[in-house]
Amino acid sequence: MEGPSATGDAVVTPEVQASESPPLGMLDRAKRALFRNGSDDEFASPEARWWELVGYAALLVTALAMRLWDLGARAMHHDESLHALYSWNLFDGRGYEHSPMMHGPFQFEANAAIFLALGDSDLTARLLYAFAGTLLIAMPFLFRRHLGRFGALMVAGLLTASPAILYFSRFARNDILMAVWTLGLVISMWRYLDEGRPRYLYFSAGLLALALTTKETAYLVMAMLGLYLAMRVALPVIERSLKPIEIEGASPPVAIGRVIRALWGAYADGVDLSKLSRPAAFLAVMITLTLPQWSAFVSLFQDTPLLSWTGLVLAAGEGNLTIGAPIGGGQVLAFLIVVSLLGVSIAVGYRWCWAVWWRCAVVFYAIWIPLYTTFFTNLGGIQSGLWQSLGYWVVQQGEGRGGQPWYYYIVIGSVYEFLPLLIGAAAMVYYLRKRDRFGLFLVHWSAITFVLYTVASEKMPWLLVNITLPFIILVGKFMADVFGELDWRRLRNSEVWLVAAGVAVFMVLLWQLALYEAGSVDLTDVALVAALIVVLVAMVASGWLLMRRIERQYFRAAVLVGVAGVLLVLTVRTGWIASYRNSDIPVEMIVYTQTSPDIARLLDTIEETGIGIDNPADIDQTSGFTWPWAWYFRDSDNADFPTYNENSFGTPPTSPLVVVHSQNREAADAGLGDAFTEGERIRHRWWFPEGTYRNLTPVKVLRGILDRNAWRSTTDYWLYRSGVEARIGSEDAYVYFDADFEQNFTTP
Numbered sequence: 001m002e003g004p005s006a007t008g009d010a011v012v013t014p015e016v017q018a019s020e021s022p023p024l025g026m027l028d029r030a031k032r033a034l035f036r037n038g039s040d041d042e043f044a045s046p047e048a049r050w051w052e053l054v055g056y057a058a059l060l061v062t063a064l065a066m067r068l069w070d071l072g073a074r075a076m077h078h079d080e081s082l083h084a085l086y087s088w089n090l091f092d093g094r095g096y097e098h099s100p101m102m103h104g105p106f107q108f109e110a111n112a113a114i115f116l117a118l119g120d121s122d123l124t125a126r127l128l129y130a131f132a133g134t135l136l137i138a139m140p141f142l143f144r145r146h147l148g149r150f151g152a153l154m155v156a157g158l159l160t161a162s163p164a165i166l167y168f169s170r171f172a173r174n175d176i177l178m179a180v181w182t183l184g185l186v187i188s189m190w191r192y193l194d195e196g197r198p199r200y201l202y203f204s205a206g207l208l209a210l211a212l213t214t215k216e217t218a219y220l221v222m223a224m225l226g227l228y229l230a231m232r233v234a235l236p237v238i239e240r241s242l243k244p245i246e247i248e249g250a251s252p253p254v255a256i257g258r259v260i261r262a263l264w265g266a267y268a269d270g271v272d273l274s275k276l277s278r279p280a281a282f283l284a285v286m287i288t289l290t291l292p293q294w295s296a297f298v299s300l301f302q303d304t305p306l307l308s309w310t311g312l313v314l315a316a317g318e319g320n321l322t323i324g325a326p327i328g329g330g331q332v333l334a335f336l337i338v339v340s341l342l343g344v345s346i347a348v349g350y351r352w353c354w355a356v357w358w359r360c361a362v363v364f365y366a367i368w369i370p371l372y373t374t375f376f377t378n379l380g381g382i383q384s385g386l387w388q389s390l391g392y393w394v395v396q397q398g399e400g401r402g403g404q405p406w407y408y409y410i411v412i413g414s415v416y417e418f419l420p421l422l423i424g425a426a427a428m429v430y431y432l433r434k435r436d437r438f439g440l441f442l443v444h445w446s447a448i449t450f451v452l453y454t455v456a457s458e459k460m461p462w463l464l465v466n467i468t469l470p471f472i473i474l475v476g477k478f479m480a481d482v483f484g485e486l487d488w489r490r491l492r493n494s495e496v497w498l499v500a501a502g503v504a505v506f507m508v509l510l511w512q513l514a515l516y517e518a519g520s521v522d523l524t525d526v527a528l529v530a531a532l533i534v535v536l537v538a539m540v541a542s543g544w545l546l547m548r549r550i551e552r553q554y555f556r557a558a559v560l561v562g563v564a565g566v567l568l569v570l571t572v573r574t575g576w577i578a579s580y581r582n583s584d585i586p587v588e589m590i591v592y593t594q595t596s597p598d599i600a601r602l603l604d605t606i607e608e609t610g611i612g613i614d615n616p617a618d619i620d621q622t623s624g625f626t627w628p629w630a631w632y633f634r635d636s637d638n639a640d641f642p643t644y645n646e647n648s649f650g651t652p653p654t655s656p657l658v659v660v661h662s663q664n665r666e667a668a669d670a671g672l673g674d675a676f677t678e679g680e681r682i683r684h685r686w687w688f689p690e691g692t693y694r695n696l697t698p699v700k701v702l703r704g705i706l707d708r709n710a711w712r713s714t715t716d717y718w719l720y721r722s723g724v725e726a727r728i729g730s731e732d733a734y735v736y737f738d739a740d741f742e743q744n745f746t747t748p
Contacts, residue, residue, distance in 0.1 A: 048141070055153050056141055063137045063160045066579075067130035067169045072123030074584045075595040075603070078685065080172035081628030084125035087111030088634055091120065096374050098381040100324055100392035104213040105371050105381070107174045120634075125172050132176045133169025136183065140476070143187050145194065146438045147473070151480025158472045161568065163416040163575035164464045167590055170579060174215045175465040181211040182221050183469065186445070189225065190438070193278050198356045201285050205360040208286065209367035212293055213385075216393045217466060219294070220456075222286060224448045228441060229283035273351040284352055288345035289364045295338045296324070296391035315391035324392030325384070334387055397457045404459035404690075409450065411693050412464055412589050415718060416574060419567040420471035423560075427478035442477055445470040461590045479564070482557050495550050496558050499543060503562025506539050515712055577721070586688040586728055587721040595628055596683035598747050602659075602735060603632060605745040611657045612636040615741075618653050620644045622661035623731060625684055629659075644668070652676075656738035665734050672736055679734035682747055689727035692717075 076084065082102065090096040090112040098105045110128050118124045137159050140152040147155060159165055168176050185207045192200035211218035276284060299315035301307045307314070313327040314334060326334040349357030370376065372385035413421050424446060431439030449470050453463055513532045547555040582588045584597055611617045616638040619629045626641050633639035640655070642648065644664040649671020658676065660668040665679060672679075704710040716722045737743055 049149070052141075052149055052153065056138060056156060059137055059153075059156050059160050060134060064130075064134045066160070066166060067133050070580070071126050071130060071170055072121060073600075074122075075597065075600040076122055076125070076628040076631055077171070077595055078593070078624070078627045080125065081595075081631035083107060083172050083174075084111065084120075084122075085631045085634060087125070088115060088120050088631070090374070091115040092634075095377060097378045098372055098374070098384045098389075100216070100384065100389045103174055103215045104385075104389070105374065106210060106213040107172075107177065109371060109374065111172075126170060129172055129174075129176050130169055132180050133165060136165065136169075136176070136180050139180070139183050139187065140473075143190070143473075146190060147477050148480040148484060150483065151476045154479050155473050155476030158420065158476060159469075161572050161575060162420070162468055162472060163571065163578050164461075164468045164590065166575045167579050167583070168462050168465050170583075171462070173462050175217075175462045177214050178211060178217055178221075179465050179469050181207050181214060181218070182466070183473075185211065185221065185225070189282055192282055196278055198359075201282070201356060201360050202363050204282070204285070205289055205363040206367055208289060209364045209371075212290065212389075213368060213371040216389060217463070219390065220449070220452045220466075222290060224445060224452065226283060226286065227448065228444050229279045229286075232279045233277065233283065273348060274353070276352060281352065284348060285357065285360055288348050288357070289360060291341045291345045292338050292386055293390065295334065295341055296387045296389070296394060298337055299324075299326075299391050299394050302330075315395050317395050322388065324390075324395050325388040326391075338386055401458045402460050405694060405696070406454060407696065408459045409454055409464065409467055412461060413467065415589055416578070417464065417468045417471070419564065419571045420468060420475050422567065423475045423478065423564060424471040426560075427474050430478060430481075436481075439474075439477060439481070442470065442474040446474050461592045464590070479560070482560060485553060486557055495546055496554050499546050499550070499555060499558035500561040500565070502539055502543060503559050504566050506536065506543075507563070507566050509536055509539075515708075515715055582721060586686050587724050589688050591688060593685055593687040596686050596730065598682035599628070599684065601747065602682060602745060605743050606632075606657070609656075609741070609743050612639045614638075615657070616640065616655040617657040617659075618642060618655045619659045620661045620664060620733065622664065625659070625661055625733060656741035658736040660734050660736065662732040662734060668734065668736060675739055676736040677739055679736050680745070680747060682733050682735055683730040684733045686728055686730035689724050689729060691727070692724060 086096060086102065087108045088111075090108055096105065096108050096112070102108075107128065111125060114124055114127055118127070137156050140147060140155040140159070143155075144152045165176065165179070185204055188200045188204040188207060191197070192204070208218070208222075211221060273284070296315060298307075302312065302314045310329075310333075312330040312333055314330045315324045316322055316327050349361065368385070369382065372381035373379055374381060427439075428443045428446070431443050450467055453459070453467055509532060513529070513536065543555075550558075578588050578590055582591065584594050584600075585591065586594055606612055606617070609615065612633045613636055617633070617636075618640050619625060619633075621641040621643050629639070629641070644660055644667070646664070646667040648664070649667050652672060652675050658668070658672065659682075660679065661684075662681075668679060704714070713723050717724060735745065737745070
């Protein structure tokens with residue numbers, strides 16, 4: 001059979017005899033070493049070249065430095081503080097129980113281990129994600145067979161520079177972890193499809209378990225891979241079944257009948273599970289290992305005619321303590337569904353290849369069960385992991401948290417990930433025409449991922465990481481293939497590089513012309529505009545002549561270099577500004593809603609004066625203002641979190657520090673009186689003004705395209721993040737100090 005054997009024998013591709021290859025010159029050998037992959041030549045050996053190791057080492061050092069630099073400076077975001085505090089609770093011996101509201105347990109248990117080893121702080125709370133973001137840079141090295149040596153290095157470089165991946169490698173959320181597991185799973189899948197070695201199934205089982213214990217977006221990853229494998233398995237079967245059918249000259253009803261009979265005959269023949277192809281085997285393993293975790297998907301039908309007549313609750317809605325969990329009689333049905341699906345999984349695994357399948361299952365559950373049960377201290381985690389984990393997010397899809405428009409990822413992608421999205425669009429056309437199998441997979445991965453996240457009701461900036469990853473890999477493969485088709489000896493021709501440089505200059509000059517605004521219409525302005533137009537026309541004419549001299553494929557490669565070079569410079573600039581200059585300032589869409597720097601300044605005063613440790617502190621928890629303070633006062637017995645209202649200040653508090661939500665300011669001013677300093681406004685959390693892109697329509701977009709003022713304002717934001725400062729939204733607090741308490745807190 002084509003699938004793995006119980007003995008683990010590998011399928012080995014025959015080697016190509018040296019005599020079959022013509023003599024290679026030095027440049028040809030260098031080119032093949034860079035771009036060629038597979039087992040068709042001497043450069044397919046797995047040993048890395050010295051220049052590869054130097055390249056990856058340089059990228060890894062750069063990436064790690066970028067992710068660690070000033071990592072603890074930004075105040076903790078609401079979600080970051082929540083993740084950090086629950087990790088700290090586990091580290092501090094207070095335990096942890098899985099809650100699907102905070103996604104999977106992996107990050108909490110991993111963070112607790114980091115706290116144990118390195119201590120707890122804002123910096124160490126983000127280390128896991130910084131290390132994961134750095135590990136992601138190294139992973140293309142394992143994918144060189146399909147990306148090529150140059151393509152893999154290109155992918156690693158783009159991952160290093162990606163603004164979204166950089167920002168969320170410095171942010172305590174689990175999306176960057178999912179990027180690592182997803183890429184690892186894709187690599188393992190292709191290694192198995194190439195070699196058929198069972199060890200890649202074992203790796204995949206472990207990665208599936210890690211993904212499912214990290215975040216529910218794992219289900220979208222499995223859906224994407226499952227659809228690809230299903231098409232790869234089914235399409236040849238359909239083609240073989242329909243090939244002998246004669247429909248020429250037949251009436252439509254007769255032709256349709258023949259097609260249906262042929263497909264039914266193929267279905268009736270059944271599937272021999274012991275003789276699955278590699279794609280079918282990988283699909284079977286992925287489905288059977290995770291089938292019980294899909295059980296809660298049935299809850300989608302609880303309010304439909306299919307199940308509504310039963311009155312059973314399979315996923316409790318909002319307002320319940322256990323959102324997404326079955327209630328009452330629904331628990332019985334849920335148990336039966338889980339047990340039935342587990343039985344189906346075991347039966348299929350037994351009929352396929354039991355010696356391999358049970359090992360996959362052991363790897364999967366040896367990771368999944370300890371993590372969900374917090375290493376067997378919370379056995380209820382098995383129930384929440386099997387059902388509530390997915391059930392919670394099935395219920396939440398109706399909430400549509402974030403309320404973003406359907407085009408949200410187009411907007412935010414154009415601001416941050418314009419390079420992979422623009423060049424990725426060209427790559428999709430290239431591979432759809434070329435029909436390269438791996439290239440088509442990358443097109444599928446990129447397109448389906450974009451569609452799935454666009455269709456999903458909850459849209460958030462951190463989910464951009466999941467969309468960016470496949471596009472970057474697609475672009476790296478595309479660049480490698482385009483340059484791999486060229487003769488390197490001809491690249492020494494200066495005309496090719498002249499075109500590349502000319503394209504970059506042309507883009508800059510065209511940009512200047514499109515947005516040029518004269519202070520006053522005089523002869524100088526007219527002459528400057530005329531000169532720009534003449535230069536641009538001359539460059540187009542020169543480009544046309546050069547294209548005829550150096551052939552189209554070389555001209556296209558030169559244009560690609562020029563465009564990619566300009567976009568890469570802008571990408572590095574965008575990532576740098578977002579991650580270091582504006583990392584907590586919501587002029588950036590990617591910042592979304594962020595704890596204000598005012599909190600960081602107040603924390604400096606708290607640390608200097610010992611408030612919360614030596615002296616008590618009162619923090620108004622109205623509107624969730626407990627966060628991030630609960631994290632910052634985690635070691636304190638002197639911090640209190642009352643919920644203030646207009647009647648709360650009849651008796652002045654004894655704490656030297658009182659932080660009050662802005663809606664309670666008047667009551668605080670009246671109640672605290674002269675015993676406290678005048679309340680000083682601090683922005684507790686602030687957010688990007690989403691009205692700048694909401695409610696777009698085709699008519700508004702068309703008007704904007706034709707309006708130079710709209711172009712200018714859009715460009716000012718795209719390049720300088722200007723034009724939105726005055727519209728930043730915020731939810732404020734007021735801080736009061738005991739009049740006799742020495743402190744020097746001020747806000748800008």
